[in-house]
Amino acid sequence: MTSFRRLAPFVLGLSLGAAVGPTVYRAAQAQRLMLFGMRQPLWRYPADLRLMAEDVEFPSQDGVTLRGWFIHRVNDDGTPAPAVVFVHGWPWNRCGNRAGATVLPDRTVDFLEPASALSNAGFHVLLFDLRNHGLSDASPPVTFGVNEARDVIGAVTMLRTRKDVDGARIGLIGYSMGANAALRAAPDCASIRSIVAVQPTSANVFAPNAARDVLGPAGPTLIRMGGLIHRAFGAPPFAAIAPAAWTPRLQDTDVLYIQGAGDRWGSLADVEAMAANTPRARPVIVAPSSERYGGYLYVVEHQAEIIAFFRETLGGESG
Template structure:
């Protein structure tokens, strides 16, 4: 099946690329990423940072097998503890992103560093691969958060079956598509105490800016030409993928939105609209940056603030409220 869709997407890209020379190859590559995601190999493991990790495997509600690492809190005695779930972006994996794995002009984004800091601060951590990424199963197409929301919700369901997880004290950090997945997915698995949504995107904005930057003026047309194939494979109407339209369903979850000031693919205006629609939120954190990846480094660069955010909402407020299980 993968070969078939590779051939189809290559044909789409090359056929359109005949109008624009070498752009055809890049267009083909981006079409494949849009539909099939990516399978970045692991370049580091928790043990490399001195952490023990349990290999976990669990089904999504539509039968997709998902895989990841559960990292227990430091000095865990097996009693229930608060837990943070990392939800990666497109086309990354449970470790974050390793620069150079695609034709996208990108930077490395590290999850294990902040995961270790959270682990040492008393949190369990779950790192897992969304469908079509890492070692999780294939379920075409990538939907930029709509179907991936099921993966997050079922990761939470798996955690709540564990004796070492306090089921009422779960938080999450999502990046780009992963942030979209949180906004779409949290209403499916409440209660989620708190979440950090880093540069979620409205797909029409992201696709227009992203493809124009990589392919020039013809970029948005190339993207639009791939949309019928995406829909034929069961994808949602991409023009309707806008987290602001569902953010009011986040209920009691406290959400901190983060957006880079120099992001050329997403916009502060779109993220502000999501924050405005969220019942419990903070002023959007605007990270000084000159491109999109600067915003992704917020968690690594502000890890003390991130830990304090989750300690306040998953530990202190829950103890005061009497919910520690």
């Protein structure tokens, strides 16, 4: 019995370490992603789909160097045509997301398939890496749409310098953090015609929900601690990352919101609040899903619907 009593604390310590260790590791990795983003390698290229593309480099509104691909519309004759900009989520890149790249439970989300469909439908397409992601320059911390909106403004500004782009007919399609950035940036981009916002989310909703799902019961407490570190690096408080407070400014922009029904990180109520504050919101599309990534896949699974929305709001191929 004496031996057991002596060993009990040691055995309990090992048990707690085994249980807590993976949680602490995942929390540390999530904190790193919050601060510095992720450099997922480019895992697919326009040439894989026989798309005509050029490498582009341009500054964000505040001078961060951004890099991406400008994909020409099929049968491009050089005359001005509408353009659609993809704005990726956290911690993705211009390709979308490659499953298994981080500690987050995820699925592959491919941007090049819908980009190809849009190109064939007569739209130029811009795919680019946000700051702290892909091949674009670093400017930490990640702010889940606040500073990233400056990257969207830079992308639109660059497009409007091109003679082959009709600067009055530009649309955005953003995912999660990218949707937040698109919603925040559009009013400052002088007449963005339309946005497809795929699962935008308020940080006060997303952070504790994702933390609980990824880290377990201790997740919300750990993310509150992580939020303090995030702010110490210059990020806004989670309460300030709230798209529903930004959307009333979208006076001239048609917005199509998409939200997964089974999303455990975001919420339909949050997206419906954004839509209620959006002057020209379409009815929210509720995508069948059992987790967050099912909602992200709606675009690639309903390409004709997305093309029809942009055709309606951006017009056809003629100037």
